[in-house]
Structure formats: C-alpha cells, structure tokens
Amino acid sequence: xxxxxxxxxxxxxxxxxxxxxxxxxxxxxxxxxxxxxxxxxxxxxxxxxxxxxxxxxxxxxxxxxxxxxxxxxxxxxxxxxxxxxxxxxxxxxxxxxxxxxxxxxxxxxxxxxxxxxxxxxxxxxxxxxxxxxxxxxxxxxxxxxxxxxxxxxxxxxxxxxxxxxxxxxxxxxxxxxxxxxxxxxxxxxxxxxxxxxxxxxxxxxxxxxxxxxxxxxxxxxxxxxxxxxxxxxxxxxxxxxxxxxxxxxxxxxxxxxxxxxxxxxxxxxxxxxxxxxxxxxxxxxxxxxxxxxxxxxxxxxxxxxxxxxxxxxxxxxxxxxxxxxxxxxxxxxxxxxxxxxxxxxxxxxxxxxxxxxxxxxxxxxx
Ligand code: ADP
Ligand code: MG
Numbered sequence: 055x056x057x058x059x060x061x062x063x064x065x066x067x068x069x070x071x072x073x074x075x076x077x078x079x080x081x082x083x084x085x086x087x088x089x090x091x092x093x094x095x096x097x098x099x100x101x102x103x104x105x106x107x108x109x110x111x112x113x114x115x116x117x118x119x120x121x122x123x124x125x126x127x128x129x130x131x132x133x134x135x136x137x138x139x140x141x142x143x144x145x146x147x148x149x150x151x152x153x154x155x156x157x158x159x160x161x162x163x164x165x166x167x168x169x170x171x172x173x174x175x176x177x178x179x180x181x182x183x184x185x186x187x188x189x190x191x192x193x194x195x196x197x198x199x200x201x202x203x204x205x206x207x208x209x210x211x212x213x214x215x216x217x218x219x220x221x222x223x224x225x226x227x228x229x230x231x232x233x234x235x236x237x238x239x240x241x242x243x244x245x246x247x248x249x250x251x252x253x254x255x256x257x258x259x260x261x262x263x264x265x266x267x268x269x270x271x272x273x274x275x276x277x278x279x280x281x282x283x284x285x286x287x288x289x290x291x292x293x294x295x296x297x298x299x300x301x302x303x304x305x306x307x308x309x310x311x312x313x314x315x316x317x318x319x320x321x322x323x324x325x326x327x328x329x330x331x332x333x334x335x336x337x338x339x340x341x342x343x344x345x346x347x348x349x350x351x352x353x354x355x356x357x358x359x360x361x362x363x364x365x366x367x368x369x370x371x372x373x374x375x376x377x378x379x380x381x382x383x384x385x386x387x388x389x390x391x392x393x394x395x396x397x398x399x400x401x402x403x404x405x406x407x408x409x410x411x412x413x414x415x416x417x418x419x420x
Contacts, residue, residue: 060220060252061087061110065119068105079105080275082119089219092243092253094266102275103256104224110254111143111222112136124219144213144251146223146242150205152197158208159184159193165212183215186245203234207241214245221246223255227262239265306345310352318357328354359409377411 068080079102087093095103108114109121112128115136121128123139131139152161162180184190187207197205206226213221223242227235239255239262246253255266263269271283296303317323317331328350335346359371372380384405388398405411 058088058090059086059122060089060124061085061254062122063110063119066106066109066116066121067118068102068109069117070105078275080109083272083275083277084119085270085277087252087254089252090247090250091267092246092255092265093268093270094263095254095256095270095272096258096260096263097272099258101272103272106272107222107224107254107256110220111145112139141216142219144216144218144221146206146209146213146221146226148225148228150197150209152205152208152212154197157194157196158189158200158211161197161208162212162215165215179215183211186214187211187241201234202230203237206230206234206238210238210242210245214249217249217251219251221251221253223253225256225258227257227259232261235259236262306348307352309339310349311356313349314353314356314360317353318360323354323357372409372411381406381411 063086064084066080066083067078069076069078071077083106085093095106097103105114109116109128110123112123112131115131116129119129124142126135126139128136128139152158153164156164159180162183163176166176166179181190181193184193187210189204189207189211192200192204192208197208200208206229209226213223221242226242227238230238239257242253242255243265245251257263269280269283271278271280292303295306313331317327323331332346332350335341335349336343341349381402384402385394388394388402
C-alpha cells in the first residue's frame with residue numbers, strides 16, 4: 055500500500071441479520087482513496103452507502119474482504135484498534151448531531167477533549183476552526199439559535215477540529231436548501247484540501263457532483279463504473295426526449311453531428327472558439343442555453359475522438375483488447391442482416407484507418 059493511500063477496500067461484502075433473515079447489502083466493493091482526494095459516493099436510497107461509510111469509519115465491524123484504513127486492517131480488528139482509527143476520522147452526519155444544551159464552542163471543544171489536547175491549545179484550536187467555517191461570531195450561541203446551514207457548519211467544525219486524516223460525510227446537505235447545501239459542500243472541499251484529508255461524501259444531489267475528484271456509484275450493493283451510470287442516465291433522458299418530442303431530438307442530434315464535422319475540420323477547438331460557437335448557436339440558431347449545452351457536449355465528444363486521429367495522437371482509449379472488440383463488433387453489425395457487402399467492408403477499413411486502428415486477425419479465419 056502506497057504511503058498516501060488512506061483507504062483501501064478489497065472484495066468487501068456485508069450482510070445484515072442471521073439465518074433466514076440474513077440479507078446481503080454490499081457485494082465485492084473495491085476502491086482506493088488517497089490523501090487530498092475528494093470522492094463522492096452516490097446511489098439510490100437503500101443501496102448501501104451508509105453501510106459502506108460505517109465500515110470505513112470503523113463504526114461497524116467488517117465481515118468479509120479487506121478494509122484497510124490508515125494502515126490498519128479492520129477485518130477481525132480488536133475494539134482497541136477500531137477506536138484508534140475512529141479518532142483519526144472526522145464524521146459529518148445528515149443532521150448536525152450537535153448537543154442542544156451546549157454552545158457551538160462547547161460542542162466543538164467536546165470533540166477535542168476526547169483526544170487529550172492541552173487547555174490553552176484547545177482554546178486556540180476551537181477559535182481557529184470556528185473562524186475557518188465562518189462561525190466566530192456564534193461561538194457562544196446554542197444550536198437552536200442557528201440556521202440549518204450554520205448548524206451544519208458547526209458540525210463540520212466539530213468534525214475537523216482534530217485535523218483528521220479522513221473525513222466521512224453522510225448526506226451533509228440533506229436538510230439544507232440548494233444554496234446552503236452547495237456552500238456546505240464547498241466548505242468541506244476547501245478545508246479538506248487545505249488539510250490534505252481524504253474525503254468521502256455521500257450525496258443524492260447531482261448538482262454538487264462537480265466538486266469531486268472522483269465519483270463512486272453504488273446500486274443494490276454493487277459498485278458501478280461511471281461510464282455505466284452516465285450512459286444509463288443519458289440514454290434514458292434521450293429516449294424520453296425522442297418519445298415526447300422526436301423532432302427536437304432529431305434536430306439536436308443532427309446539429310451535434312454536423313457541428314462536430316465542421317468544427318474539427320482544422321483538428322482542434324480552443325476555449326475561445328468554443329465560446330464563439332456557443333454564442334453563434336444561441337444568436338443564429340436561436341437555441342436555448344440548455345439545447346446549446348447539449349449540442350456542444352455531443353459534438354465535442356465526437357470531435358475529440360476524431361481530433362486524436364487527425365493529429366496522429368495515439369488514442370489511449372483503444373488498447374489492443376478494445377481495438378479487437380471494436381472492430382469485431384463492426385464486422386458483426388455488418389453481418390447482422392445476413393450478408394456483409396463489399397461496401398460495408400470498405401467502410402470498416404476506412405474507419406479503422408481513420409482511427410489509426412489496425413485490424414486484428416479474424417479468429418474465424420483460422
Ligand atoms: P443507503 O445509505 O444507501 O440508503 P444503507 O446502507 O442505509 O443504504 O442500507 C442498505 C440496506 O441495508 C437497505 O436495504 C437497508 O434497509 C438495510 N439496512 C440498513 N441498516 C440496517 C440494519 N441495521 N439492519 C438491517 N438492515 C439494515
Ligand atoms: Mg444512508
């Protein structure tokens with residue numbers, strides 16, 4: 055395990071209950087998270103996110119696989135080791151979990167007291183963490199006197215006051231409105247980057263995914279790749295558009311295809327060119343901003359694939375195995391109507407040549 059790997063999961067499975075009531079909720083989860091990395095964990099309700107977070111946070115004992123956190127193997131670990139790991143983790147929960155009978159300052163201080171810091175240093179650390187989350191003025195208030203966003207900030211201060219190496223946040227924005235939610239997430243991001251902490255942030259909110267360095271998606275206890283998730287969501291939305299407004303779908307798709315061909319004639323598109331294209335689409339084609347976004351994204355994707363070839367850049371998307379799968383499937387598709395015509399073969403050769411892909415041997419020829 056590399057020095058900066060804070061969390062390493064291998065084949066992690068987990069079940070609740072025993073005997074006939076046993077229910078497996080996590081299946082062979084594997085990932086690695088390094089210091090300074092911000093990972094967002096998404097997935098539908100009940101998919102196993104909280105369970106996974108509590109396993110990593112040493113709040114629940116691992117049953118199967120390997121859960122290595124800060125160099126400690128948590129599978130079959132003793133309680134003492136679990137507690138030691140727990141102390142190096144900052145937890146942020148859905149509801150702030152502040153004690154209502156203590157002030158903001160006292161709530162934060164409680165987290166410090168557990169770790170045995172000296173009195174003067176404690177005072178300074180509480181003040182400085184409250185300043186970092188923008189709550190200096192509110193140190194002596196009680197939680198009930200704060201807004202939802204402020205309470206969550208206090209929760210963040212409490213989680214971060216020990217400068218933990220790992221921060222685990224379970225739906226920290228769930229009870230906040232859009233703006234307050236975004237602010238809270240950006241605050242977690244900013245503080246974690248300053249401290250070099252590894253962060254796992256569970257959220258349902260698609261609008262904050264861009265904060266992440268990496269997104270893990272879990273469904274029914276299984277980890278899914280980002281391309282699967284995006285493809286599923288995108289194709290569902292595109293099918294919906296096609297069904298409800300086929301003309302709009304066709305118009306946008308045609309526009310995107312044509313734009314990719316025109317725009318990439320000279321091989322590259324610069325940032326200012328992109329802005330100019332957006333402006334033209336809105337002013338000349340009279341498209342809405344969302345429609346322009348769609349067309350731009352679709353055409354940029356197509357265009358980038360082409361640009362690699364035109365610039366003779368080795369296309370890293372195609373290793374030997376993928377090249378083989380790609381070309382074999384083009385042949386199979388040409389064959390789908392029962393006969394492969396010479397036009398189809400020429401087209402496949404042209405594509406292979408254009409994309410810089412050499413044709414692998416056809417296994418059926420042997
Ligand atoms: P998420 O956080 O993604 O909503 P959870 O990890 O809370 O998902 O739950 C995953 C599955 O495990 C759900 O089907 C849930 O009902 C079940 N579950 C969660 N906690 C318990 C528990 N303490 N006992 C039994 N089943 C549980
Ligand atoms: Mg949950």
